[in-house]
Amino acid sequence: MxxxxxxxxxxxxxxxxxxxxxxxxxxxxxxxxxxxxxxxxAGFQAALTEAERRSYYAAAFDASALAGEAAxxxxxxxxxxxxxxxxxxxxAVLKGWFDxxxxxxxxFDHAANFGPIKPRLKLARVLAVTTLGSPWWIDTLVLWQxxxxxxxxxxxxxxxxxxxxxxxxxxxxxxxxxxxVSRFEGRIAAVLDRWRQxxxxxxxxx
Numbered sequence: 001m002x003x004x005x006x007x008x009x010x011x012x013x014x015x016x017x018x019x020x021x022x023x024x025x026x027x028x029x030x031x032x033x034x035x036x037x038x039x040x041x042a043g044f045q046a047a048l049t050e051a052e053r054r055s056y057y058a059a060a061f062d063a064s065a066l067a068g069e070a071a072x073x074x075x076x077x078x079x080x081x082x083x084x085x086x087x088x089x090x091x092a093v094l095k096g097w098f099d100x101x102x103x104x105x106x107x108f109d110h111a112a113n114f115g116p117i118k119p120r121l122k123l124a125r126v127l128a129v130t131t132l133g134s135p136w137w138i139d140t141l142v143l144w145q146x147x148x149x150x151x152x153x154x155x156x157x158x159x160x161x162x163x164x165x166x167x168x169x170x171x172x173x174x175x176x177x178x179x180x181v182s183r184f185e186g187r188i189a190a191v192l193d194r195w196r197q198x199x200x201x202x203x204x205x206x
Contacts, residue, residue, distance in 0.1 A: 007040075085130045102155065108120050117159075139171060
């Protein structure tokens with residue numbers, strides 16, 4: 001299975017990068033074909049360009065600057081996102097990746113008269129792994145998990161309908177113990193170990 005792992009953290013020694021490395025190793029050990037998209041390492045530019053925005057509703061979206069990113073996304077059967085949650089949202093570089101790469105002709109098609117968009121991605125499994133400095137109760141009880149809702153409903157619900165989605169959040173992650181990190185890695189492993197070939201999965205509506 002073709003798996004795309006997207007990392008969005010600027011520090012090479014961050015916990016997010018360590019967790020991403022763990023996920024990559026687990027996937028490769030299971031025999032999956034893994035491609036890593038390191039947004040900061042690749043110098044990905046988050047801002048939608050003028051040409052991209054002007055062509056957003058044109059006959060064809062100008063994806064000339066996104067050929068590699070678009071190909072990796074459209075070829076993926078499974079996706080792992082690893083990122084910190086900052087101010088209860090995505091890091092700017094990851095938000096920019098959604099803005100620019102999850103675009104018309106790549107992740108979806110426009111419908112007539114600006115109706116509901118039509119999904120294009122063949123993703124069958126998505127795992128989001130994130131770290132937060134805040135305790136779990138603020139993210140869950142006060143803010144109702146905004147990142148999870150945006151991913152599940154707004155982004156995947158529009159571009160990859162039927163996908164099976166999991167999100168794992170490590171709260172109070174500024175100074176985690178090795179024991180907590182190990183337990184969290186175990187949760188990641190439990191999700192990834194359930195992944196099988198995409199054609200074995202029954203469709204599941206979000």
